Amino acid sequence: MIDFGPPAELPASGRPADDVLGELEGMRSGDVDWRAGRSFGLVFHAGDEVEAVARAASVMYLEENGLNPLAFPSLGRMQQDVVDMASGMFHGRDDGRQAAGFMTSGGTESLLLAVEAARNRGRDERGVTEPEMVVARSAHAAFHKAGGYFGVKVNVVPVRDDWRVDVDAMASAVNDRTVLVVGSAPQYPQGVIDPIPEIASLAAERGINCHVDACMGGFVLPFMEDLGYDLPPWDFRVEGVTSISADVHKLGYAPKGASVLIHRDVTLRNHHVFMFDDWLGGFYASSGLAGSKPAGPMAAAWAVMNLIGRDGYRRLTATTIEATRRMIDGVRSTPGLTVLGEPQAQCVAISAAEGATVDVFAVMDELATKGWHLDRQKPPDSLHATVSAGTAPAVDDFVADLRAAVEKVGDRRTEDRSTDYAPIDPSS
Ligand SMILES: *Cc1c(COP(=O)(O)O)cnc(C)c1O
Helix, strand or coil, rough: CCCCCCCCCCCHHHHHHHHHHEEEEEEEECCCCCHHEECCCCCCCCHHHHHHHHHHEEEEEEEECCCCCCCCHHHHHHHHHHHHHHHHHCCHHHHHHCCCEEEEECHHHHHHHHHHHHHHHHHHCCCCCCEEEECCCCCHHHHHHHHHCCCCCCEEECCCCCEEEEEHHHHCCCCCEEEEEEEECCCCCCCCCCCCCHHHHHHHHHCEEEEECCCCCCCCCHHHHHCCCCCCCCCCCCCCCCCCEEEECEEEECCCCCCEECCHHHHHHHCCCEEECCCCCCCCEEECCCCCCEHHHHHHHHHHHHHHHHHHHHHHHHHHHHHHHHHHHHHHCCCCCEECCCCCEEEEEEEEECCEEEEEEEEHHHHEEEEECCCCCCCCEEEEEECCCCCHHHHHHHHHHHHHHHHCCCCCCCCCCCCCCCCCCCCC
C-alpha cells in the first residue's frame, strides 16, 4: 500500500511547535482534496460558516471529558439536545411516544450498540442464550463487526432485483433465537430504502428488535419529506421500529465523531447501557463503547445542528438531491455505464451497463488522476458516490471527467480488483 519509511521514534527531545505543525501541514498535501468537492464520501462539507462554527465549538471543548455529565453538565445537556432534536426529526415524540437515546462516536458505534441492546433484551426478556440477527446482504459491514464483538450470529439474506432486502427470505430466517432484524434507510451500497414496514412487522409479531440503519438517511429523508419527495415510511411512525441510527457526521454536516442511536422508549434504551459497581473505583455507567469520551465532537454536533436548523437542512438537502439526480442522469446517458437500481437519496452506485465491457475500476484509476475519490465496491463491480452539499457543485465536472475516462479506458481492464471502503494494510 503506502510506504511510510522507517518506523518513527519518539523524539529524544521535543521539537519546536512551528516545526511540528509545519510538518503536519506538509503531510496533508497528499490527502484527498475534499474542499474542491472531489470526494464523494468521507468528508461532508456544508460551507465555510458551518465549518468555522464546528471548528470553534470543537476547540472550545477540546479538553473536556464526556465521561462524566455531572462534572460537565453542559455536555449532558448537549447530548440530550442532540438526541431530542433527532428524535423529533424521526417522529419519536409524536402520539405520546417517548424516544430516548445517546450520542455515539459514529455510525459503527451506533450499530454496535443497537445489536448489543437487542442481544441484552433477548436474553433478559426471552432467555435467549445463543442470539442471532437477520440482515440483508446490503446491510452495513458494522453489523458483522457487532456480531463478532457481541457474540450474535449474523444470518444474511439476499436482496431482490431492486437491491431491497427480500423480506420473505428474512421472515424464513427468523427463528426462536432471533433478537434483531435490520433494515436500512437507505442502504449504503445502492442507496435504496429497504421495506421497513414489512421488516418491522416481523419484529413486532415476535417482540424482538427492529433496527433502522439511517446512518446515511437520517439527516436527509426527513427534509426530503418536507420538500415533497415521495418516500416510503421508515421512521418511528412505523409500528415495530425499535431503534434508529443516524450520523450527524455525515449529512448532518458535523465533523467526525458524532452519531445518534435513538430507541423507541427508555426501557429499550436501557438494554444497551452498561452499569457496574462491584470494583474498587465506584459506580461506573456508560452509554457507549468509550470510557473517557471526546467532548469536541459533541459540542460541534450540537452547534452545527443549531446553526443549520430545519430550513438550512432543507436547503442543503434540496441541493444534494438535485445534484444526485443530475449525477444519475449523467451516468445513465454515458455510453457503457449505468446506475444500479433507483437510488432514493444521496448514495449512487455506478457500474457497467448490461452487455457493456467497460471496467469501472479501470475508469476509477483514470478518475483518481484527476483527484476524484469514490470507493470501489463489489459485488457487482461498481463505484460508490455519496453526494452531499459540498460535492453538489462538482457533479457536472465529475460527469464530464467520467465520460472522458470511459472513452479513454475503452476495453482495458485493471488487474487490481481490490475494493477500498475502509482499507487496512495487513503487513504493517
Ligand atoms: C456510514 C454508514 C455506517 C457506518 O458509519 P461510520 O460513521 O462510518 O462508523 C453505517 N451504516 C450506513 C448505512 C452508513 O452509510
